Every structure is written in structure tokens, then in C-alpha cells.
Amino acid sequence: MINRLNDTQSSSFFEAAERKFFELTNTLQARHTLAMKFSDIEKLIEKDGRELMRLLLQAHVDSRDVGDIGSLLEGADNIIRTHKRIGERQIKSIFGEVECERLGYSDRNVESLFPKDSHLNLPDTSHSYELRKKKKHG
Numbered sequence: 001m002i003n004r005l006n007d008t009q010s011s012s013f014f015e016a017a018e019r020k021f022f023e024l025t026n027t028l029q030a031r032h033t034l035a036m037k038f039s040d041i042e043k044l045i046e047k048d049g050r051e052l053m054r055l056l057l058q059a060h061v062d063s064r065d066v067g068d069i070g071s072l073l074e075g076a077d078n079i080i081r082t083h084k085r086i087g088e089r090q091i092k093s094i095f096g097e098v099e100c101e102r103l104g105y106s107d108r109n110v111e112s113l114f115p116k117d118s119h120l121n122l123p124d125t126s127h128s129y130e131l132r133k134k135k136k137h138g
Helices: 007-029 038-063 115-120 129-137
Strands: 083-093 096-106
Touching: 007 038, 038 083, 038 096, 083 129, 096 115
Parallel strands: none
Antiparallel strands: 083 096
């Protein structure tokens, strides 16, 4: 099995989000921020808050490992795939772009399958289902 990180390292997934949270709260308590208008504070929180949410989503995706389910994978097409390789794909979410590191199973002349994509219910395109829904409904 291919494991990207061990249990000791797994606690580090959310460090960037924690840093961003403390950075935002420190900014909101800073002397210069206390003199800002309400609307400027709203804009600041919206911008930095969205990045915090993106970092949380990225950390969660990273914590889900790469999707290694064993030495081979048989697809719905009844073809057994034995070649494994790690790759990345970008997903545009409602919070911004996140990267998804995932293990692909393939064989000659057949489509690769990515169990992590299935586990996360990722769409075939780079836009998340929620982002598509928001764009559709304006």
C-alpha cells in the first residue's frame, strides 16, 4: 500500500488553516483594524475567511490519503488494472482551488480509475458540484 503520511504527520494537515485563523483574529484585534469602517472589516473577513475555508477544505482532502485500495482494481468494465501511479488534479470549489493528490489504477489501453475521486464524489470536470450549482443559480 502507498501511504503518503504516517499518523504522527497527520496532525499537520490543518496547520496552515490554524495559522490563517490566528492571523485573521490577530488582524481583527490590531490597533489599525480597530479604526476601520464596518464595511472594510466585512471585506477583510470575507477575503481572509474564504481563504481559511479553502485551507480547511484542502486539509480535509489531504487527510483522506491518496486512495490506495490494494494491489489491483477491477473496474465496472470487468478489466483488472494493476499499474498504480500517484497524480494530482485541481478542483475549483466555492472557496477557491484545491489540489487533490490521488492514486490511479491503470493498464494498457484502458481508462485509469481513481478511487479517491469516487470516495470524495468528485465530478469529471474541474468544477465542484457546489460551484456549478452556485453558478447556475447565480
